[in-house]
Amino acid sequence: MAARHPAQLMAGIHALDALIGQAAEQPEHTYTFLFCDLLTDAVLAELPLQDVSYGYELNGIGAMRAFVPLNNETFPLDPINATTGGRTAVYVDRDGSILWGGIVWTRDPAKGGMQIQAAEFLSYYQHRYITQTLSTLLENVTANPALVPDGRRLYSDQKSLLWSLFRWSSIAAGGGIRIDINPLAGTGHGVSRVATYFGYERQELFALMKQLASADDGFDFGIEVGWNPVVNNVPPSRFRKAVSWYPRRGRAAADSGLVFSKGGPAANIVAYNWPEDYTAVADQVWAVGDGDGEARLIAGAADLDMLAAGWPLLESVQRYEGVTELATLQGHANADVNARSVADVAPWFDVLADGDPALGGYSVGDEATFTISDDPRFPDGLEAQLRIVSMDVNASKRPEIVRLTCVGV
Structure with a gap:
């Protein structure tokens, strides 16, 4: 390895000194x-x-x-x-x-x-299962064709369908855990789905929610928590709200203005790693739905650009229980091949919780610009726009550290 120029060494030392100074100035939190x-x-x-x-x-x-x-x-x-x-x-x-x-x-x-x-x-x-047949199709719920919660018929808009799954789960004794689903009511996403969940298959509710969200033209979802406003001297109470974001959660990098840097005067990255995993790469995906034998529903999608560029044929099979419509299954196949046509690159960055930007100024779903300088792996430096897909806060460490795991935009 070539010797580093003294100016490079001094820049690295100054950046490290600045990061140490930031760490020493971190406030205590309660x-x-x-x-x-x-x-x-x-x-x-x-x-x-x-x-x-x-x-x-x-x-x-x-x-x-x-x-x-x-x-x-x-x-x-x-x-x-x-x-x-x-x-x-x-x-x-x-x-x-x-x-x-x-x-x-x-x-x-x-x-x-x-x-x-x-x-x-x-x-x-993950501990609740569909025990009654629920469907967006009237012919599948003729015994009780009313809409959830009075019947077994599901709303067809994907946002309303998510509401239906939450609402149905709360009907059983002990099944209501105080999740406010009102944010899922009202105007839908404008994306209709056809779905049937057969009670005899005992499908897990969270898996169905995640499957619905991950379809082509899907959405992001979660449960938010916080304090309710205090009024009339009533003791403070907490909320748990089911929410969805369409077409996606979070801000684009240009809108968020978030920048995390390793090296340079504004360094706020303490450590990072940039692993690459090609084991899940596929240029041909088969999505398998409901049915028996040769009548089983199958949809396929291929990345022709990868094949034309010289990649070997790499296949993946994904199974979608309860999917009875070819168009819905094709949407899953399209989304899967798009997700699997690139390596699983999920770099993580340890950043100071009280740096700039500070914890609370970003969330999962946000995009940010990450810059790396003064690192042998990237001799010319690196600047990438990445989306934050997970956050882990070490609340007991001093200074407080947040690990951001990201994917490419």
Whole structure:
């Protein structure tokens, strides 16, 4: 490797000094952790947690991990009953704003306490299944043709269809976990879908929601949490809102103005990695829907440009239970081949939570400009516009660090 010019070395040293200076100036934040009953949202306890991290995923389920000390300070708070898995909600409040909410699912004994792990509220729908046939087609629900929730017929607009799945899940005893679905009501996305979910197939609700969102011309979705406004001296309460974004969540790089840099005077990237995975690349995708034997519904899509450019034939098969319409299945195939025609490049960047931009100024779905300089892998530097698809906040580390995982735009 060629020797580095002294000017390059000095620039790197100055950038490092600036980053260290930023880290030293990071403010302290006040975190509060509320544990509540999942069904009623009644507060069970406010517990002091240690080694806390929490995260978000675009159209996915972010996790929270923490250590609960068991000692004379926490015993009066009844931490065992306040952290029971599967029926307890937990909220992460940072400086008076709820940034994360989810459900406790696991506890593991550890020296001096226990480790807990929670997942965002969408994880509840990984534990719910379609037990009655639901369909947008009237002929499939003739026994009860009324629209959900009175009947089994689903609204056809994809946004309304998502509302229908949430609404149907809340009908059963114990099935309502206080998710406000009003943001999904009203004007739809203008994209109609044909879908039938047969009760005998016992399909997972979250998987169906994700499948719906990932179709060609789909959408992004999630559950937002926060504090309701305090009025008339009523004790503060929290909200859980199901929301969708069409055609996508977040801002384009030109609109967000977000810039994260490694090297240079405005450096705010502490560490990064840029892995590449070609194992899922495909230039021919087969989408398989419902049906038996030779009558099974199949749609295909190919990336002819890749084949013409000299790529070998690389195939992938994706299965979509409950899809009975060829047009819907073709939409899935088109979306899949577009997603798989490039390598899985998901670089991550550790950035200062209180740098510029600061935590709260960006979210999953946003695009940002990432610049890398003074790195042997990119001798001429690198500037790329990437979309943030997951965020993980290390709340216990000083300075506070946010890991951003991204994909190409």
